[in-house]
Every structure is written in C-alpha cells, then in structure tokens.
Amino acid sequence: MHLSTAQLLEIVSAFPDSTLVFTEDGYCIAHLGDQETHSFSCSRLLTGRFVADVFCEEKAKWFMQQIRMSIFDQNLRVSEYSISPMDMRLPCSESSKLEREEWFEARILPLQSFIDGQRGVVWAARNINERYKLEQQLRFLSETDALTGAFNRRRFFESLANHFQTYHRHYLDCSLIMIDIDHFKAINDEHGHPCGDRILKQLYEVIKSQLRDVDLCSRMGGEEFAILLPHTKVNDAFVSAERIRKAVEQQLFSYQHGCLHVTVSIGVSSIESSDISRDSVLQRADDALYQAKKSGRNRSCQHRHLMKV
Known part of the structure; x- marks a missing residue:
C-alpha cells in the first residue's frame, strides 16, 4: 500500500508546525501545516512573497543567509531566531497580530530536486516562545x-x-x-x-x-x-x-x-x-x-x- 500525493499533502498539512518551501532567491512558494493556534503566523504572510518584501533589510538578509548556507552545505541546518514588530515591512493591517517578539526554531533542509530551475529548501519552523522564556529565566537564575x-x-x-x-x-x-x-x-x-x-x-x-x-x-x-x-x-x-x-x-x-x-x-x-x-x-x-x-x-x-x- 502506498500513499498518494494528495494523502501526503493532507498529512503534512495537519502538522502543528509550519513547513515552508523557499527557492534560493528567497521566494516562498508555499507553506504547509501550522495548525496550532497562534496569534501570529509568519508562514501565511510569507507565502507567495520574497523574504525581502516581508521583512526589514537585516532580517531578510539573515533569512537569505540561512537558505543559501543550507544549499551550499547540503546538510540539515538548525537555527533559532526571533521575529518582532520592528522586523516587519508589511502594512500594519497584515502584520498587526504580531504584538511582541516571537521566537522560533528552524530546521532547514536542502531539496535535491529543482523548482522552476532553482535550488530550494524546506524550512520547518516551530514556535518556541515558552521554551525560550523558560531558558532565559533559568539562565537568569543561574547567573544572578x-x-x-x-x-x-x-x-x-x-x-x-x-x-x-x-x-x-x-x-x-x-x-x-x-x-x-x-x-x-x-x-x-x-x-x-x-x-x-x-x-x-x-x-x-x-x-x-x-x-x-x-x-x-x-x-x-x-x-x-x-x-x-x-x-x-x-x-x-x-x-x-x-x-x-x-x-x-x-x-x-x-x-x-x-x-x-x-x-x-x-x-x-x-x-x-x-x-x-x-x-x-x-x-x-x-x-x-x-x-x-x-x-x-x-x-x-x-x-x-x-x-x-
């Protein structure tokens, strides 16, 4: 028994974490998953856009570095990053749900196949806000x-x-x-x-x-x-x-x-x-x-x- 493409997409779409597909020029082709209820979804804002259209120059540059380094190394890359209201370039009406800094863990894996002639990556993003706050609190207690x-x-x-x-x-x-x-x-x-x-x-x-x-x-x-x-x-x-x-x-x-x-x-x-x-x-x-x-x-x-x- 084999799963069909439609079934595979349905399964991935049910994942609580966001899974995005980027081409090497920073264009987000699509996202799957993201079924957890968050007040802010970066994945939906990115879909169908270049990272430079969504984020300020510094944050967009960081995204591009992660994408290109993953492709160059041809290895899984794991990074933690934050997104704050100051990082957003989109109109307030689209990004207004982002009220404070949010922390994520990205697992970035290069694709072996080409997308419209370009190399690409799968970017799995997990919201780690609670874990990050707990780690910061423990660190504060350990050094204060x-x-x-x-x-x-x-x-x-x-x-x-x-x-x-x-x-x-x-x-x-x-x-x-x-x-x-x-x-x-x-x-x-x-x-x-x-x-x-x-x-x-x-x-x-x-x-x-x-x-x-x-x-x-x-x-x-x-x-x-x-x-x-x-x-x-x-x-x-x-x-x-x-x-x-x-x-x-x-x-x-x-x-x-x-x-x-x-x-x-x-x-x-x-x-x-x-x-x-x-x-x-x-x-x-x-x-x-x-x-x-x-x-x-x-x-x-x-x-x-x-x-x-």
Missing part, C-alpha cells in the same frame, strides 16, 4: 545573585575568561575593579544583618548607576563586588572607580531604623600581555584593594601606580 540582582561569581569568571581570550587574540583592553565595603562587619554587628542586606542592595544600585551598559558588575560574596570594564584602559578604569567611590560616599543608605553613611575601598587592575592566566589580573586588583584599605579606606588604588586620593 539572589539578594542584590547583580551577576554572580559564576557569570563574572565566565566573562573574565572570555575577555582574557579576546585580549590575547585581538589586544582589546579590559580592566577590573574590585570593591569592598568598609567596616561591613561592624554594620552587621551594630545594626543587624537585615540592615546589611539592605545596604548591599542599595550599593549595587549606586554602582550600576555609574556604569555603562557594556560593563558587568558581580557580587563576589559577602560585601565584595567586582566590575569588568571592556575596552577600557587601566587609567580610565581608575577614573570610573573614583566616580563610584564618590557616589557611594555621598549616598545616604536607608534601613528600617534610620540612615547610614557608607564608604568603600577599591582596587583597579587590567589585563596585560604578560598575564598567563586570569588569576594574575584578579591578584593585582586584590593587591590594590588591600593597599586602599591599608592606606585608610574610602579610597581607590591602581595596581603598579598606587594612587592615594
């Missing part, structure tokens, strides 16, 4: 300090390792700032640990307000924070450290029974060509931090050029 909302040690060391490799490959500067709250144990002993927790949370907000979007601030444990500043030389990192120190000094920290003034000591270092591991970068920052505390606290020190302010 639960008390302050800063990144945790795991994320810090992962980022430091990446910047360390980048520096030795491309010589892109990266500096490190270590921050420690002065007399934090005395604060906990005198005012209680809930007060200490509130200060840690507020301190992170003060630090964050002085950083760029590309900078990464992590709580290393206890009262210590570390900051990675990509594309930043050590002298510029020292200027940033001083800006943070002064902002903390001027901040009035509130807790259940009143307010406190808090100060921090800061050590600054940067990745250098002589470093053979990330540990040496951390050690220099720790040494500078120790020097800041030894010199009277509430100050920033820069390794090699220990500067007292």
Whole structure:
C-alpha cells in the first residue's frame, strides 16, 4: 500500500508546525501545516512573497543567509531566531497580530530536486516562545545573585575568561575593579544583618548607576563586588572607580531604623600581555584593594601606580 500525493499533502498539512518551501532567491512558494493556534503566523504572510518584501533589510538578509548556507552545505541546518514588530515591512493591517517578539526554531533542509530551475529548501519552523522564556529565566537564575540582582561569581569568571581570550587574540583592553565595603562587619554587628542586606542592595544600585551598559558588575560574596570594564584602559578604569567611590560616599543608605553613611575601598587592575592566566589580573586588583584599605579606606588604588586620593 502506498500513499498518494494528495494523502501526503493532507498529512503534512495537519502538522502543528509550519513547513515552508523557499527557492534560493528567497521566494516562498508555499507553506504547509501550522495548525496550532497562534496569534501570529509568519508562514501565511510569507507565502507567495520574497523574504525581502516581508521583512526589514537585516532580517531578510539573515533569512537569505540561512537558505543559501543550507544549499551550499547540503546538510540539515538548525537555527533559532526571533521575529518582532520592528522586523516587519508589511502594512500594519497584515502584520498587526504580531504584538511582541516571537521566537522560533528552524530546521532547514536542502531539496535535491529543482523548482522552476532553482535550488530550494524546506524550512520547518516551530514556535518556541515558552521554551525560550523558560531558558532565559533559568539562565537568569543561574547567573544572578539572589539578594542584590547583580551577576554572580559564576557569570563574572565566565566573562573574565572570555575577555582574557579576546585580549590575547585581538589586544582589546579590559580592566577590573574590585570593591569592598568598609567596616561591613561592624554594620552587621551594630545594626543587624537585615540592615546589611539592605545596604548591599542599595550599593549595587549606586554602582550600576555609574556604569555603562557594556560593563558587568558581580557580587563576589559577602560585601565584595567586582566590575569588568571592556575596552577600557587601566587609567580610565581608575577614573570610573573614583566616580563610584564618590557616589557611594555621598549616598545616604536607608534601613528600617534610620540612615547610614557608607564608604568603600577599591582596587583597579587590567589585563596585560604578560598575564598567563586570569588569576594574575584578579591578584593585582586584590593587591590594590588591600593597599586602599591599608592606606585608610574610602579610597581607590591602581595596581603598579598606587594612587592615594
């Protein structure tokens, strides 16, 4: 017993996921499936159109790259991608159901036969919105300090390792700032640990307000924070450290029974060509931090050029 072409088409059309057929010039000949109830169907918008007619230039270029790379490699290609209202080029009346960013997984397989003289691919798209949101949530929990909302040690060391490799490959500067709250144990002993927790949370907000979007601030444990500043030389990192120190000094920290003034000591270092591991970068920052505390606290020190302010 063999299935007829009509029966095969009926079976494929019943699939919950979208199955599209693209020619190598980005024209969507048809789509099958897509029986799940979604508020937005990209497949129906694409059918009978070129990707460049549906999407903005950047997104259309990405679609074309996936199609052509699949044809060139002659292998199954799996990619995750998002589509947002900003990606759409069609009139609002056609794409109005797309209210937010939607995530998909594409399984792209090159066809062995030609379509009107062109090579083509089958593009099976599955909506992975719920899975993506869960993965993002799990990732956030795995790399975030639960008390302050800063990144945790795991994320810090992962980022430091990446910047360390980048520096030795491309010589892109990266500096490190270590921050420690002065007399934090005395604060906990005198005012209680809930007060200490509130200060840690507020301190992170003060630090964050002085950083760029590309900078990464992590709580290393206890009262210590570390900051990675990509594309930043050590002298510029020292200027940033001083800006943070002064902002903390001027901040009035509130807790259940009143307010406190808090100060921090800061050590600054940067990745250098002589470093053979990330540990040496951390050690220099720790040494500078120790020097800041030894010199009277509430100050920033820069390794090699220990500067007292």
